[in-house]
Amino acid sequence: PTAPGSRSLFSTLSARFLGVMPAYSAADDALTTKLVTFYERRGDSAAPSHQATVLLFDPRCGSLRAVLDGSVITAKRTAAVSAIATKLLMPRSAEVLCILGAGVQARSHYEIFMELFPFTEVRLWNRSEQRAVRLASSVGGAVRVCGTAREAVVGELNERVGRDLKDHQEYDDTYLTQQLSLKAERLLTCSAFQSRGERYQSPPLGTRQQHQSRDGLGWKAALRPSRPNPLLYAGTPPIAQVAHSPIQPGLECFQAGGIHSLTGQPVPVSHSLTVKNFFLIPSLNLRSSSLKPFPLTLSLPALIKSPSPSFL
Numbered sequence: 001p002t003a004p005g006s007r008s009l010f011s012t013l014s015a016r017f018l019g020v021m022p023a024y025s026a027a028d029d030a031l032t033t034k035l036v037t038f039y040e041r042r043g044d045s046a047a048p049s050h051q052a053t054v055l056l057f058d059p060r061c062g063s064l065r066a067v068l069d070g071s072v073i074t075a076k077r078t079a080a081v082s083a084i085a086t087k088l089l090m091p092r093s094a095e096v097l098c099i100l101g102a103g104v105q106a107r108s109h110y111e112i113f114m115e116l117f118p119f120t121e122v123r124l125w126n127r128s129e130q131r132a133v134r135l136a137s138s139v140g141g142a143v144r145v146c147g148t149a150r151e152a153v154v155g156e157l158n159e160r161v162g163r164d165l166k167d168h169q170e171y172d173d174t175y176l177t178q179q180l181s182l183k184a185e186r187l188l189t190c191s192a193f194q195s196r197g198e199r200y201q202s203p204p205l206g207t208r209q210q211h212q213s214r215d216g217l218g219w220k221a222a223l224r225p226s227r228p229n230p231l232l233y234a235g236t237p238p239i240a241q242v243a244h245s246p247i248q249p250g251l252e253c254f255q256a257g258g259i260h261s262l263t264g265q266p267v268p269v270s271h272s273l274t275v276k277n278f279f280l281i282p283s284l285n286l287r288s289s290s291l292k293p294f295p296l297t298l299s300l301p302a303l304i305k306s307p308s309p310s311f312l
């Protein structure tokens with residue numbers, strides 16, 4: 001089992017964060033931490049918004065053994081967790097994958113979702129259409145670039161869902177745009193699916209309930225059954241069936257995704273964000289073939305036993 005340490009988030013100025021994410025894996029006898037900065041990307045900056053580095057230590061003596069670039073693991077691990085949540089939540093009849101945002105996470109989510117699930121259509125929306133077009137044309141399959149987030153989420157397929165969206169003030173264009181402008185890709189997992197020709201029901205999922213987390217850094221969402229979520233579809237299992245694992249200590253301020261906007265303001269957390277809780281499920285019944293291993297994880301024990309000089 002892996003024992004994650006207490007994660008912490010350090011902020012110098014608004015919209016600039018340094019996250020520290022320590023963990024120890026008894027199985028691999030691996031002691032490690034990821035350091036990740038995430039900064040609001042300025043228009044003229046060539047630097048990626050998220051920059052991560054992984055440090056490996058020798059658990060016996062505490063010496064630093066390796067310094068690894070953390071970009072790939074951040075892209076793939078985040079998408080893998082979304083894929084796990086999706087595997088648990090997605091109605092079998094879901095056919096459409098909707099991606100909001102066209103950055104690093106959009107690409108890694110596209111890759112793993114298209115590998116694991118049989119979507120017949122992919123819709124993509126991004127604030128700057130040019131980047132969406134670039135992503136769409138660089139991936140292997142067909143991707144429809146949408147002019148609005150609403151079109152991407154609702155599409156032309158499910159009128160009932162469209163009506164429900166209009167009925168819910170918080171899911172109107174203003175709300176969506178607000179949310180999207182803060183956390184463009186957060187809505188991906190749950191708002192990503194539509195079923196063709198299936199009767200839509202609103203499952204009683206949860207009410208947004210916001211409160212400050214213990215460290216006062218942000219907000220988290222609590223799952224309280226009551227209001228329907230128009231972005232979820234018939235066939236979705238009750239969240240309580242799949243999300244009963246405890247919150248990983250120290251991760252509270254990261255739970256439910258949209259805790260902090262990049263401008264440093266607490267933002268409202270929508271239901272679709274709560275799937276981030278699946279980040280915490282420790283033992284997942286995934287076929288070993290269903291997630292593609294990536295060399296970085298496979299090589300960790302080897303690196304610790306005999307670190308390559310190139311990593312030191």
Ligand SMILES: NC(=O)C1=CN([C@@H]2O[C@H](COP(=O)(O)OP(=O)(O)OC[C@H]3O[C@@H](n4cnc5c(N)ncnc54)[C@H](OP(=O)(O)O)[C@@H]3O)[C@@H](O)[C@H]2O)C=CC1
Pocket residue numbers: 038041048049050074078100101102103104105106126127128131180181182183184185186
């Ligand atoms: N839970 C986790 O473990 C992780 C979560 N994340 C989160 O995933 C999200 C995406 O990260 P990543 O793909 O690496 O970031 P990128 O910088 O690569 O992409 C960011 C995307 O968000 C869009 N965007 C940024 N600001 C705004 C805005 N003000 N209004 C509308 N759209 C905006 C960008 O649009 P444009 O192309 O027009 O600039 C772009 O599509 C972030 O919220 C990040 O914090 C990331 C890594 C790990």
Ligand SMILES: O=C(O)C1=NCCCC1
Pocket residue numbers: 019036038050052074254
């Ligand atoms: O790398 C991660 O893990 C991150 N988690 C949440 C904020 C951005 C980076």
